[in-house]
Amino acid sequence: MEKRAHFSGWTLPLLLIVPQMAITIIFFYWPASQAIWQSFLREDAFGLSSEFVGFENYVHLFEQPEYYRAMVTTAIFSSLVAFFSLACSLLLATQADKNLRGGQAYKTLLIWPYAVAPAIAGVLWIFMFHPTLGTLSKPIKAIGIDWNPMLNGNHAMTLLVLSATWKQISYNFLFFLAGLQAIPKSVIEAAAIDGAGPLRRFWTVIFPLLSPTTFFLLVVNIVYVFFDTFGIIDAVTGGGPAGTTTTLVYKVYADGRLGGDLGGSAAQSVILMIIVIALTAIQFRYVERKVQY
Amino acid sequence: MVENRPFTQFMAYLTLALGIVIVVFPVYLAIMASTFDAATIVNGNMPLTPGDQAGENYSRALFYGGKLAREPVSMMMMNSMIMALGIAFGKILISILSAYAVVYFKFPFRKTAFWVIFITLMLPVEVRIYPTYKIVADLGLLDTYTGLIMPLIASATGTLLFRQFFMTIPDELLEASKIDGAGAFRFFKDTLLPLSMTTIAALFVIQFIYGWNQYLWPLLITTKSSMQTIVIGIKKMITTTDALTEWQIAMTTAVLAMLPPVLVVVFMQRLFVKGLVETEK
Numbered sequence: 001m002e003k004r005a006h007f008s009g010w011t012l013p014l015l016l017i018v019p020q021m022a023i024t025i026i027f028f029y030w031p032a033s034q035a036i037w038q039s040f041l042r043e044d045a046f047g048l049s050s051e052f053v054g055f056e057n058y059v060h061l062f063e064q065p066e067y068y069r070a071m072v073t074t075a076i077f078s079s080l081v082a083f084f085s086l087a088c089s090l091l092l093a094t095q096a097d098k099n100l101r102g103g104q105a106y107k108t109l110l111i112w113p114y115a116v117a118p119a120i121a122g123v124l125w126i127f128m129f130h131p132t133l134g135t136l137s138k139p140i141k142a143i144g145i146d147w148n149p150m151l152n153g154n155h156a157m158t159l160l161v162l163s164a165t166w167k168q169i170s171y172n173f174l175f176f177l178a179g180l181q182a183i184p185k186s187v188i189e190a191a192a193i194d195g196a197g198p199l200r201r202f203w204t205v206i207f208p209l210l211s212p213t214t215f216f217l218l219v220v221n222i223v224y225v226f227f228d229t230f231g232i233i234d235a236v237t238g239g240g241p242a243g244t245t246t247t248l249v250y251k252v253y254a255d256g257r258l259g260g261d262l263g264g265s266a267a268q269s270v271i272l273m274i275i276v277i278a279l280t281a282i283q284f285r286y287v288e289r290k291v292q293y
Numbered sequence: 294m295v296e297n298r299p300f301t302q303f304m305a306y307l308t309l310a311l312g313i314v315i316v317v318f319p320v321y322l323a324i325m326a327s328t329f330d331a332a333t334i335v336n337g338n339m340p341l342t343p344g345d346q347a348g349e350n351y352s353r354a355l356f357y358g359g360k361l362a363r364e365p366v367s368m369m370m371m372n373s374m375i376m377a378l379g380i381a382f383g384k385i386l387i388s389i390l391s392a393y394a395v396v397y398f399k400f401p402f403r404k405t406a407f408w409v410i411f412i413t414l415m416l417p418v419e420v421r422i423y424p425t426y427k428i429v430a431d432l433g434l435l436d437t438y439t440g441l442i443m444p445l446i447a448s449a450t451g452t453l454l455f456r457q458f459f460m461t462i463p464d465e466l467l468e469a470s471k472i473d474g475a476g477a478f479r480f481f482k483d484t485l486l487p488l489s490m491t492t493i494a495a496l497f498v499i500q501f502i503y504g505w506n507q508y509l510w511p512l513l514i515t516t517k518s519s520m521q522t523i524v525i526g527i528k529k530m531i532t533t534t535d536a537l538t539e540w541q542i543a544m545t546t547a548v549l550a551m552l553p554p555v556l557v558v559v560f561m562q563r564l565f566v567k568g569l570v571e572t573e574k
Contacts, residue, residue: 117506
């Protein structure tokens with residue numbers, strides 16, 4: 001796409017673009033290239049000198065069982081959150097799409113958690129499910145489960161999934177509702193005239209027509225779980241107990257900060273960048289196909 | 294609606310009501326906790342109706358802070374506000390200017406410039422935290438608002454949003470302005486800016502929430518407690534050694550931390566939805 005009419009001249013446009021360019025280069029390209037460069041270096045214990053070690057940091061990374069564990073943790077965490085938040089919000093959106101009285105009020109009441117910071121969401125949920133003082137821990141203990149997310153890795157992961165899902169429902173709900181409202185009513189009416197009941201209509205007409213939205217949300221949710229849940233994890237579990245909730249991003253942070261292993265941390269950053277670029281590329285290819293369809 | 298069965302209607306209301314209860318409950322509990330004293334919360338039998346300590350908790354949190362975070366929450370809120378507004382205005386300013394240059398001018402390397410900006414869309418700050426930290430440290434920007442704000446506005450979403458909007462503005466407007474003798478500055482100020490107001494407001498809402506809720510970046514670069522944002526402050530109030538955690542103050546702070554962005558979403562819902570849907574396209 002191009003504009004037909006333009007202003008001429010060079011200096012003005014260059015001046016206009018300089019602030020963004022400067023910030024992008026200083027705070028984006030420079031650190032990103034530093035991360036790549038650092039991933040090939042190894043610093044000595046005091047951080048005084050560093051030597052070029054080729055792919056050694058990467059090799060070392062893939063020899064660590066903890067790295068595979070972080071990968072598995074990330075995979076489990078993101079698939080659970082993506083599944084539950086998509087399912088819950090789709091259910092809520094289909095209900096809100098029916099012409100109910102007070103529709104706008106439901107929407108408002110469901111979307112505001114978007115504004116809650118992930119770390120705050122984590123704090124709210126740890127308070128609710130705190131092993132000794134949590135309001136909801138008592139009923140869990142009453143049915144005989146020794147609930148303690150501070151000591152039990154599975155309990156910690158459950159709590160993380162719950163809080164991350166809670167936080168993400170509002171976002172998915174908004175997009176699903178918009179997607180549902182874009183489906184022409186005539187298509188649904190036609191299916192109804194052919195004798196399809198509400199469930200059948202949903203699975204054979206509405207759900208397929210909604211698939212571009214669902215796919216888009218799937219990618220966004222995975223990226224969300226990868227990066228934005230850092231605050232939730234740090235607030236709820238701090239990667240523990242015993243590393244059971246350390247995701248890939250959390251490990252970049254913990255290794256660089258607590259362990260001081262900058263080369264290894266940089267190598268992990270580079271792998272994460274590759275994952276994000278791959279996800280974005282998939283999304284863009286799909287979006288292009290969506291335009292034709 | 295195709296058919297109107299009372300039963301499906303009823304189920305719809307029930308599902309939505311249940312959803313709303315689940316969504317609201319954690320926050321309701323936090324609000325209740327902010328109205329009790331420490332002892333009531335710690336013994337694990339906190340009632341679900343409000344207590345009478347709200348005034349005490351809020352005034353203590355706002356003006357004295359918790360034992361562990363050591364700064365009054367009002368100060369943390371001020372830091373968060375400066376950061377959120379800085380990110381929102383900063384991003385709007387640099388991206389409307391660069392989008393104007395990319396759309397309305399022909400200059401060498403225009404395409405290159407666009408791609409250089411566009412690629413930043415892909416990588417969130419989390420994947421390059423330590424190198425960015427080092428650069429900010431080298432520039433002497435640790436514990437400054439500039440250091441908090443700048444790295445977070447280095448992204449393409451705003452530029453893309455404005456570019457997309459500018460492309461929908463008919464060419465005739467520029468042609469007419471040129472015939473009237475308006476230069477690049479006049480056209481921007483008198484035509485483009487007034488037309489962009491809704492887009493600017495929508496971007497503002499999204500960026501304000503984004504800025505207010507930042508966690509990892511302020512955690513790394515603020516070392517002085519006087520520079521602490523509220524989201525970091527609340528995390529510091531909760532410790533693994535339970536005895537020290539003042540839950541009533543932590544929950545009061547949580548309520549205060551949620552208030553500004555939630556109010557923005559509720560009262561600017563239309564702009565919020567517009568901003569959210571359009572920045573993601």
